[in-house]
Structure formats: structure tokens, C-alpha cells
Amino acid sequence: MADYDYDVLVIGAGPGGYVGAIRAAQLGLKTACAEGRETLGGTCLNVGCIPSKALLHASEYFEAAKGGAMAKMGIKVTPELDLDVMQGQRKDAVSGLTGGIEFLFKKNKVDWLKGYAQFKDAHTVEVAGKTYTAKNVVIATGSSVTPLPGVEIDNAKGVVVDSTGALELSAVPKKMVVIGGGVIGLELGSVWRRLGAEVTVVEFLDQLLPGMDMDVRKEASKIFKKQGMTLKLSTKVTGVEVKGKKAKVTVEPSKGGDAEVLDADVVLVAIGRRPNVDGLGLDKIGLELNQRGQIETDHDFATKVDGVWAIGDVIPGPMLAHKAEDEGLAVAENIAGLTGIVNHDVIPGVVYTQPEIAGVGLTEEAAKERGAVKVGKFPMLANSRAKTNHEPDGFVKVIADAETDRVLGVWCIASVAGTMIAQAAQAMEFGATSEDIAYTCHAHPTHSEAIKEAAMAVTGKPIHI
Ligand SMILES: Cc1cc2nc3c(=O)[nH]c(=O)nc-3n(C[C@H](O)[C@H](O)[C@H](O)COP(=O)(O)OP(=O)(O)OC[C@H]3O[C@@H](n4cnc5c(N)ncnc54)[C@H](O)[C@@H]3O)c2cc1C
Numbered sequence: 001m002a003d004y005d006y007d008v009l010v011i012g013a014g015p016g017g018y019v020g021a022i023r024a025a026q027l028g029l030k031t032a033c034a035e036g037r038e039t040l041g042g043t044c045l046n047v048g049c050i051p052s053k054a055l056l057h058a059s060e061y062f063e064a065a066k067g068g069a070m071a072k073m074g075i076k077v078t079p080e081l082d083l084d085v086m087q088g089q090r091k092d093a094v095s096g097l098t099g100g101i102e103f104l105f106k107k108n109k110v111d112w113l114k115g116y117a118q119f120k121d122a123h124t125v126e127v128a129g130k131t132y133t134a135k136n137v138v139i140a141t142g143s144s145v146t147p148l149p150g151v152e153i154d155n156a157k158g159v160v161v162d163s164t165g166a167l168e169l170s171a172v173p174k175k176m177v178v179i180g181g182g183v184i185g186l187e188l189g190s191v192w193r194r195l196g197a198e199v200t201v202v203e204f205l206d207q208l209l210p211g212m213d214m215d216v217r218k219e220a221s222k223i224f225k226k227q228g229m230t231l232k233l234s235t236k237v238t239g240v241e242v243k244g245k246k247a248k249v250t251v252e253p254s255k256g257g258d259a260e261v262l263d264a265d266v267v268l269v270a271i272g273r274r275p276n277v278d279g280l281g282l283d284k285i286g287l288e289l290n291q292r293g294q295i296e297t298d299h300d301f302a303t304k305v306d307g308v309w310a311i312g313d314v315i316p317g318p319m320l321a322h323k324a325e326d327e328g329l330a331v332a333e334n335i336a337g338l339t340g341i342v343n344h345d346v347i348p349g350v351v352y353t354q355p356e357i358a359g360v361g362l363t364e365e366a367a368k369e370r371g372a373v374k375v376g377k378f379p380m381l382a383n384s385r386a387k388t389n390h391e392p393d394g395f396v397k398v399i400a401d402a403e404t405d406r407v408l409g410v411w412c413i414a415s416v417a418g419t420m421i422a423q424a425a426q427a428m429e430f431g432a433t434s435e436d437i438a439y440t441c442h443a444h445p446t447h448s449e450a451i452k453e454a455a456m457a458v459t460g461k462p463i464h465i
């Protein structure tokens with residue numbers, strides 16, 4: 001290995017890159033990780049998963065106090081919002097966790113190369129004017145917000161913002177228009193609605209949350225409307241005009257029709273994310289992108305260029321932190337000559353609204369395209385714990401192969417759906433049938449019993465409905 005400075009040089013210290021770098025070092029490989037941001041942890045820790053959950057959690061408490069959920073249990077309070085403190089605890093959560101990664105790098109002897117990396121050739125990378133050589137280079141550069149043509153995002157001004165700007169607002173907007181009814185729009189729209197904003201979500205498609213099971217998408221729309229969000233489905237934005245600290249958003253039906261103008265104090269653009277590849281110098285190593293601007297890899301996360309690997313948001317698949325992390329583990333193991341595998345058929349996804357919305361595996365629509373299915377559904381209203389906790393919304397749905405009974409997909413809308421979905425993912429990873437889940441003893445009273453009952457419903461025999 002003497003010919004190279006490092007065995008492994010990872011570009012990007014998000015959940016894919018930092019996990020991959022730590023695992024590579026744990027496996028005895030001399031490892032460096034280049035990161036252009038001033039702190040480690042990538043999108044997820046700095047401006048994504050963690051700060052959004054800090055505000056979701058805090059705003060949930062505020063709404064429970066304000067909206068009557070606590071009063072139903074005999075706790076009467078009139079809450080007062082101190083947004084500076086709420087934002088302060090968000091920043092503390094981020095700095096605590098990003099600092100934690102720095103500690104883990106030191107502990108595992110991963111060198112942090114500070115600056116943006118650029119390929120000179122497949123084994124040589126330049127970072128902040130210095131060149132480093134590595135036998136293996138892992139591209140883990142993540143993704144950034146997809147811009148909406150003609151709409152300029154200015155997070156500093158705070159009127160037209162992306163998710164990063166929407167996390168950092170210093171006042172609750174009176175009116176907020178969210179462009180895109182996907183995960184970011186619904187999570188951050190929920191935060192500001194709970195804190196007092198009138199939120200309108202403009203979604204191009206005829207339902208929210210593309211990619212999720214259709215029953216779930218329809219139920220989600222009902223729940224968000226009930227919570228006070230205005231949903232404009234099948235609607236497109238044709239222009240955003242900013243005047244001072246206000247904006248006018250012009251919308252019209254996706255298939256054409258009369259235009260309408262929505263007033264907003266803040267406009268959040270959340271129409272998806274795209275891979276970070278600009279400035280990497282991929283042309284220097286002859287690595288081409290696919291039509292979606294992603295880097296293609298094989299099953300082991302190797303690209304077509306020898307010694308160059310890629311993981312996380314920059315490659316195809318759901319843009320999720322846990323998918324990136326698992327790919328980080330796997331790529332390090334593959335580089336070390338072990339067998340690192342990620343089962344892309346079983347990657348759970350969670351929307352951290354309240355209730356949470358979670359799924360793993362196939363939607364009913366996708367499963368039916370493959371063959372006959374049996375479906376079991378169980379409402380949270382009939383789950384004793386959810387009922388006791390005044391959490392009536394949602395359901396669990398288990399989709400199984402009609403012939404073999406193997407579970408193909410599980411979908412949950414429930415207050416703790418993100419926690420519940422882990423057992424479904426594990427069951428699917430072990431090739432469980434709906435009967436396996438139905439005959440697994442679940443603790444009572446828990447929300448998870450709804451998964452058992454939905455599995456029992458696959459054969460038409462749930463108990464509590
Ligand atoms: C608001 C928001 C909330 C989210 N919430 C969740 C959630 O709850 N759960 C979930 O699973 N996912 C969530 N995500 C998605 C999640 O953040 C991403 O899927 C995840 O961060 C991808 O990890 P990654 O390692 O591939 O890339 P990233 O986390 O994007 O990290 C890539 C890093 O590479 C660095 N970089 C880029 N180019 C270079 C270069 N040339 N040289 C050096 N460094 C470079 C970047 O600065 C960045 O720090 C959220 C995203 C957003 C925006």
C-alpha cells in the first residue's frame with residue numbers, strides 16, 4: 001500500500017461517507033474523508049434529518065399544549081412560544097451530533113481533509129490545494145435541493161426558501177406556501193402550521209407523497225386537511241413574485257385552467273433533491289452520469305472506473321440517511337474484501353409528521369403488478385393503546401403474496417409508525433409470512449399490536465374489529 005497516501009479516501013462526510021470512513025478504518029484500512037462543509041455529518045445532521053426532527057418534536061409539544069390534546073387528559077396550559085429557545089435547541093442538537101462525528105473520526109483515526117475534493121485522476125484527489133492519492137475513492141457527495149425554474153431561492157432574505165431556510169426562520173410566518181407535497185413539504189409545513197402559520201401546500205400531482213401506497217396517500221391528505229393545512233393538489237406554480245418581505249405565488253391546475261394568486265410571507269420550495277456532482281471533476285476520470293444525473297454502480301457500489309465507488313444520495317435509490325449509512329458500511333466491507341450487502345427491497349421510509357407515516361417494501365399497486373396479493377388492514381382506532389392515548393388516526397396495512405403468504409409490503413399511519421415499521425422491515429428481511437407476524441406475541445398494550453392484527457386480517461381473522 002506504500003504507493004498511495006490512503007487505502008480509502010471518502011468524498012463527503014454525510015451519513016454515507018462518515019459511516020463508510022469509520023467502518024473502513026475499523027477494518028484496518030488507512031482512511032481519509034474530505035468534507036467541504038465546516039462540520040461533519042452532511043445534509044442529514046446539519047440541515048436535514050436532525051434539525052427538522054428537533055423542530056418537529058418541539059412544535060408537536062407546542063401544538064399538544066395549544067390545540068387541546070393535553071387538555072383532553074386534564075392538563076390545561078396556555079403555551080407561549082419562545083422561538084429563539086426552540087431554534088437554540090435545534091442548533092444544540094446539530095452541534096452536539098456533528099461534534100460527535102468529529103470525535104468518532106479521531107477515535108477511529110480517520111483523517112478529515114477540510115475542503116471540497118476534486119478528482120485529478122481515479123486515484124488522485126485535490127482538496128484545498130493539496131493532492132492526496134488513494135487506492136480506493138468513495139464518492140459520497142449527497143444531494144442538494146432541486147431548483148424550480150424561474151424561482152430564486154434566497155435563504156438569507158427568508159421569503160423564498162429551501163428546506164435549509166425553512167429550518168432557520170426567525171419568526172413564524174403568517175402565511176406560508178409550500179411548493180411540493182412530498183416529505184420535506186409536509187414535515188416542515190407541519191412545523192410552521194403547528195407554530196401558527198396558515199400553510200398551503202401546492203402539489204403538482206393528484207395526491208401527496210408520491211411513491212407511497214395509494215391508501216396511505218389518500219388517508220394522509222385527509223389527516224393533513226383535518227389538521228388545518230390547505231392542500232392544492234393537481235396544481236402547478238407558474239410564477240413567484242417577491243416584493244419586499246412578501247411574495248405572490250401564481251398557481252393554476254396542472255392540466256391548465258384559471259390561475260389563482262396566493263399571498264405568502266414565506267414560500268418553501270421542496271420539489272425534490274438532485275445529486276451533488278458539479279465540480280467533482282468526473283470528466284477527469286471518465287465517469288458518466290445516468291439520465292437523472294446520478295452515478296451508477298454495481299451491486300457492490302463499484303462504479304465503472306476501477307478503484308472508484310459511490311454511495312448514498314448520489315446514486316439511484318431512495319434519498320434516505322439510513323440507506324446511505326448501510327451503503328457506507330457495505331462499500332467499506334467490499335473494499336476490505338468482505339461481502340457488504342444492502343437489500344434495496346427492504347428500506348423503510350418514514351414521514352415524521354404527527355401521526356407518522358411509514359412504509360417498507362411494495363405498495364399494493366406495485367405488488368399487484370407482480371401477481372395476486374392478499375391485503376390485511378387494521379385501523380388505529382381499534383388499537384387499545386392508540387385509543388387510550390387519543391390517537392385515533394391511521395391504520396396498518398399488510399400486503400402478502402396470495403400464494404406463498406410472504407409479506408411484500410407494510411404501511412402504517414400511527415403516532416409511532418416510524419418505530420413500528422422496524423419490526424416489519426425485520427420480518428421482511430427474514431422472509432416472514434403474514435402468518436409469522438400474526439403468530440408472533442406482541443406486548444400489550446402497544447401500537448405495534450396493530451401490525452399483528454393487520455397480519456391476522458390478511459387471512460380475515462383480526463380480533464379487535
Ligand atoms: C430537510 C431534510 C430532512 C431530511 N430528513 C430525513 C430523515 O428524517 N430521515 C432520512 O432518512 N433522511 C432524511 N433526509 C435525507 C438525508 O438527509 C439524505 O438522504 C442523507 O443525508 C444522504 O446522505 P449522503 O451521505 O448520501 O449525503 P449528504 O448527507 O448530502 O452528505 C454529503 C456531504 O458531501 C459534502 N460534499 C459534496 N461535494 C463534496 C466535495 N466535492 N468535496 C467534499 N465534500 C463534498 C457535502 O458538503 C455534504 O456534507 C432529509 C433531508 C432534508 C433536506
Ligand SMILES: NC(=O)c1ccc[n+]([C@@H]2O[C@H](COP(=O)([O-])OP(=O)(O)OC[C@H]3O[C@@H](n4cnc5c(N)ncnc54)[C@H](O)[C@@H]3O)[C@@H](O)[C@H]2O)c1
Nearest residue numbers: 180181182183184185202203204270271272273319350351
Ligand atoms: N423523513 C424523511 O425520511 C425525509 C425527510 C425529508 C427529506 N427526505 C428526502 O429528501 C428528498 C427530497 O424531499 P422533497 O420533499 O423535496 O422531495 P419529494 O420527492 O419527497 O417531494 C417532492 C414533491 O414535489 C412535487 N413537485 C415536483 N415538482 C413540482 C412543481 N413544479 N410544483 C408542485 N409540486 C411539484 C412532487 O410531485 C412531489 O410530491 C426526498 O427524496 C426524501 O426522501 C426524507
